[in-house]
Amino acid sequence: MSDDPPTSALRRPPEGGRRRRARRGEGERLREEILQAAEELLVAAGDLSAVSIRAVATAVGITPPSIYLHFADKDELIWAVCDRQFSKLAARMRSAAHGQEPLAALTAMGRAYVRFGLENPEQYRIIFMNREEREPPWVTPEHIAELTAFGDLFAAVREAIDTGALRPLDPIVVSLGLWAAVHGVTSLLLAKPGFPWPDHQGLVDHMLRTQLEGLLRLPPHTGASDDRPFSSEP
Amino acid sequence: MSDDPPTSALRRPPEGGRRRRARRGEGERLREEILQAAEELLVAAGDLSAVSIRAVATAVGITPPSIYLHFADKDELIWAVCDRQFSKLAARMRSAAHGQEPLAALTAMGRAYVRFGLENPEQYRIIFMNREEREPPWVTPEHIAELTAFGDLFAAVREAIDTGALRPLDPIVVSLGLWAAVHGVTSLLLAKPGFPWPDHQGLVDHMLRTQLEGLLRLPPHTGASDDRPFSSEP
DNA sequence: CCGCCTTAGTTATCGGCGTTAGTTTATCCT
DNA sequence: AGGATAAACTAACGCCGATAACTAAGGCGG
16 A cells, blocks of 8 residues: 555646646546545545545645535535445345345345445445435435335335235335344444454345344244333434 | 533633642543533534534633543543443343343343434444444453443343244354344434434334344244355455 | 637635644642 | 642644635637
């Protein structure tokens, strides 16, 4: 990380003078360069704090204020960086589930989700492990749902319920529960990598298997059910 | 948040001169005042970024460098603040599970865990939704396990397995899975409070019920298993 | 070819941050 | 009384995100 192999064509030498201006329509190109440089800084350092406006500007070869011509503030830049990778998540989940019957599809989507999170830890942290207050305005619940292929998850759950494979529970709650399960594993692994975890894959498979088995149509259970109410409500 | 009711006896008026020195052994008292002020700032603003060393110093009535006499750096201060609240978590979980049989104890502990997280959102975020790199050195896996009453969780799981209530799975994996389940719900609710969640209690109970039912002693399952390996291993 | 407008960048600066070095002062012990 | 030391201070460094004001390079109508 200290030497400087030509890992990317981005870093310009200080070059003395000003940056050659882009042509009329080419402001877009600089935007892409900024995104690319910010992403490289983020994954290289593995730490959001290493991605400062100044560091990005230096990497691209411009001055800090120029970044504000393309992004309203730092949060928008960071989220745009993360969104780029995360736009691939839904496709990955869909292709993992492609052609599978509902229950297998749910497992495949869950695995793809965790895998993606572990492969893009910084982006996952920023998108799903931060308070939403810092999100740019275009990050709506609908956007989140789209990123996570929630529609496909929900459809698979509903089909599994309709065909009688799963119990007739509220498919929304079931879908959110599955999301919470895979998110729980992913975020704990990312937050505490030094914890003595067992095999990652085994843990994920355990979560999915347990969760799905608990949802299967079964003889009525007699498990523990203590029904004191909660304090906080939505 | 703008007016200044005497919410606490901490804030001193600028007072002109220096702070009256504490007596010889009383450095400890200032440490407590710093912790208290930092905690108040944290929960009042609901945002870690509002808790700057300078803001804490102002609130206590001292100058910023004085804080470093009691805390090595900002992270240690923040973690000490969070640890204070979190030291109550294990006791709450234990008292919730007190006298219950194993399965009911697991449910009670899970509920207590989520409730605690939702009641201390900033602390939960800092402790469980940040990368561990910023943790002070005294935050070991053992410390985390102690905070979360993992020993009691594990004991209840093992007992449930030994008595035949749960399947004979690895109790470590089962315990971590239960932790991941409740953490998944908690952290999603905290990260995305604007998401159209259903009733919190219902979601938590669904998670616990599903997870436990999936663990009950049952006819062997034939779930979907796609066995591509994961990328990262522990 | 010229002059204007727009766009894409610049320089300079502000206020805030965490942190450190060096200094002062009040209290305690002998 | 006087030195030692704990507990505070002042001043400053080098970052940070962000903004205001300026400048120069296209591109276009005449």
